[in-house]
Structures are given as structure tokens and as C-alpha cells.
Amino acid sequence: MKGRSGTVGDVTRTYRTGLIPNPSGMPIAAWKSSKPSTGQVASISADIFFGRNDVSKSNSVAIDVSAVTTINKFEDDRNHFHDAIRPILLVAQCFAVLPVSGIRYSDPSHLTFTWKSPKIIYYVISFCGAGVLMICSLARVWVTGITATKTTNVVFFGSACITMLLFLRLATRWPKFIRDWEKVEGEMTSPPPATSRMRLKNRLALMTGITMSLAVVEHLLSVYSGYASALECAFLRGDTDIVSTYFQSQFPQVFHLTGYSLWKGMLVQCVNILSTFSWNFMDLFLMLLSFALTERFRQMNERLYSVRGKEMPDWWWLEAREDYNRLANLTRRVDQCVSDIVLLSFANNLYFICIQLLNSLKPRRGIPQTIYTSFSFAFLIARTVAVSLYAAAVNDQSLRPSPILYSVSATSYSTEVQRFLTQATTDRIGLTGLNFFAVTRSLILTVAGTIVTYELVLVQFNGMQNVDAAVFNITNACEDFISVP
Helix, strand or coil, X not given: CEECCEEHHHHHHHHHHCCCCCCCCCCHHHHHHCCCCCCCHHHHHHHHHCCCCCCCCCCCCCCCHHHHHHHHHHHHHHHCHHHHHHHHHHHHHCCCCCCCECCCCCCHHHCECCCCXXXXXXXXXXXXXXXXXXXXXXXXXXXHCCCHHHHHHHHHHHHHHHHHHHHHHHHHHHHHHHHHHHHHHHHCCCCCCCCCCCCHHHHHHHHHHHHHHHHHHHHHHHHHHHHHHHHHHHXXXXXXXXXXXXXXXXXXXXXXXXXXXXXXXXHHHHHHHHHHHHHHHHHHHHHHHHHHHHHHHHHHHHHHHCCCCCCCCHHHHHHHHHHHHHHHHHHHHHHHHHHHHHHHHHHHHHHHHHHHHHHHCCCCCCHHHXXXXXXXXXXXXXXXXXXXXXXXXXXXXXXXXXXXXHCCCCCCCCHHHHHHHHHHHHCXXXXXXXXXXXXXXXXXXXXXXHHHHHHHHHHXXXXXXXXXXXXXXXXXXXXXXXXXX
């Protein structure tokens, strides 16, 4: 079927590549350097998409590439990062993470950070609670001596406090950060990825649902394991108050220093839940941020790969290079805001993987603890690998334009292609851990080697002894708890 400006295939190619077909008789050099001018794209679209075939009007009309790009951006409006991550951040604020005002609005101009906010009060209370538990853990280590098990509480609540501080620092930058991201999304000339079957909002929600569901399961297994140990201890002591035994055995750093009461136990448990959420959300947040940034690089790369082997004008390569440069600057901006969180995440996961491996060498007290330890270790490994792969995907996607640029023919090679190729091959784009290391795929092997090295050090430091499983009975399980005066 013929339309007012050519075949449907021509318009389809114009929509996908942003380039009109070479008009017959136009010299190649002139076609390469001239960008199409504005035409009656609305009229052309109406003729084609509504099936009109007016053969009496056969004059060729130039298609406005900016108008086509507007259509692409209209489709892409549903995939804006702020709109996609907004519901997740609203849930996170229920656990005193990222206290920014205006999250509930879809317009990022409503985002503000103010110290005079109820969110800040809630954040201070949560932070003080985690800080008190960290101080109590340090006091217990100081009094009873250093062991790997006792220092775990210090590291856990200490990292929870640091995580809250880093997210508070990020909250002060978040309004401007999101507006910068939104500006880049509005300036992108590449269409959304054709392979995207799900909106970005749904993808991030799916990732969040899976990760946090596994985190909830892990926490419930932890409570179940602690309750089973409390039953054993209560039976050994002849105590009928299982709840009291549970809180005193799970939080000895608190109830070694102060007397037990139910309200104290409930308060400590609430602080523990908030700290556990921030510990898990730190990795989830990096995954979501990396995935959204990777999608923007994939959006640009699909446009490049759609014209592989074709003759493209200079202005087209200029727009593609500008898109790449926008994303490179956005990645640097992201890294500037979250590189400290990346460093804390990898250091935290590295420590707890080593501790879990160390605990796996010890005999188990029963089936509940075995199930919890196994699931917790598997979830920790999966979460660490997921963070590494999602963050490394940003670097992977930034390198994908190179093969396309290397394959540009001699007739299409220009100064813009050369500049694009130089930037794509020499500029290091990706997330870093406070510039101490770059997150790439090879980092996973480096982390694995580091875990093996430090595991050997921990085994020697902890003075592992060959304990017979038959000797390890219920008395050993409550030894530390019974020694409480």
C-alpha cells in the first residue's frame, strides 16, 4: 500500500531508526550531512494508520524526525525511573529509609528534603535504637571477650547505623538527582527497547517482591530457629516463660546489662526488624538503580544495532553519540551518589559470607537451626551475586557500541563516528566502590578468591577445635545464657 510519502516499510524504518530513506537523485554526501526538516507528519500518519490511500496526492513530504521521537518519548513516559521506583521508596520510608518528602507525587518537582519533617523524627528514633544495640554489643564483647559470634552483632548493628547515615546523605541529594535523571530521560533520542515486554515499573516491583519475600522468609526462619533454641533452654532451666527466654537468648547484649521486661523485648525486636530491612534494602536498592540505568543503555544500543551495516548520515551519529554521552554523565552522577553504599554493600556481604562459612564448620543444634543457616547462606550468596551482576551490567552495556562502530564502512566513517568510537573504547563507565574498585563481571571472581583467603584467616583466628558432635549437647546450647547472674 502506498501512502502520501512512500511505502509503509519506509515509515516503519523511519520510526525505528530515526532516518528517512535516501531520496532518489540526492547525492550521498548531501544526504549524510542534511537532517530532515519539519513536515506534515500528522497528515502522513493519518493516511497510513487509518488506511487512507489518496493516489491523487503523490507529492513526497519529509517526515519530521523530532515528531517521531516525540511519539517514542510518549511511549517511554510510562517507564520513567522516578515513577517506577516511587512505590518502592514509599514502602522503604515505612522502615525509616531515605526520608525524602514528596515521594508520593509522580512529578519529581515535588521532591524536597527538609530537616523539619516527621520522617526525620522517625529516622532519628530508628537510628538511635540501632546505635544503642551496637553499643550494647560492643560492651558485651569488651566484658566477655572477642569471638566471631559476638562480633557479628557489632558488625550487623554497626552496618545498620552506617546504612542509615548513607541513605540520609543520599536523601539530601535525591531531589536534584532524580531531576537530573528525568532530564536525561527527556533528552534521549533513542526509542524504548523493542524487546521490553514489561514496563520498568513492573520489573522493579517484581525484583522487589522476590527479594523482600526471600528476606521475610529468612527472618521468619531466624525467629523460628531462635524460638526452638529458647524451648530447649527453657526446658533446661525449668522455666515456663518461653517469651522471656526467647528475648534473653536472642538479645543477650541488651539483657546482660539491664533487667528483662516484655516492653523492652518488643522494642528491641522492632529495632532489629528495622535494621534487618535496611540491611536487605541496601542491596535491593543497588540492584534497582543498576537495572534502571542498564535499561537506558540498552535503549541506546538497540537503536545502534538496528542500523548495523547501513549507511547513516553524520547527524544520526551525532545524536547517538550525544545519547551515549548523556548516559555516561548520568552514570558518573549515580556513582557519585551511591559509591559509598556500593562499598558498604560489598564489604558487608563479604564479612557475613565468611562468618556463615565459619559457622558451617560447627556442629548444628537441631533441624530448625540447620534449615535457617542453610537458607540464610544461600540467600546471602544469591543476593551478593545479583548485586554484582546487575551493577556489572552497566559496564557491559556501555561497551556494546564498540562492535557497531568498528563495523562502520569507509563511506559512512566520519568525525562523529571517530569521536564516538574513542569515547566508547577509552571512557570507563560503571559503578565503583568509592573508586576503590570498579564493579565488573571479573569482580565476582576476585570476591570469591578474597572469601577463600579470609576464611582461612578466620579459621585460624577463631581457634577452631574438633568438637565431637556427641559431646555437643543441649547444655552447650545454653551455656552462655545460663551464666547470666
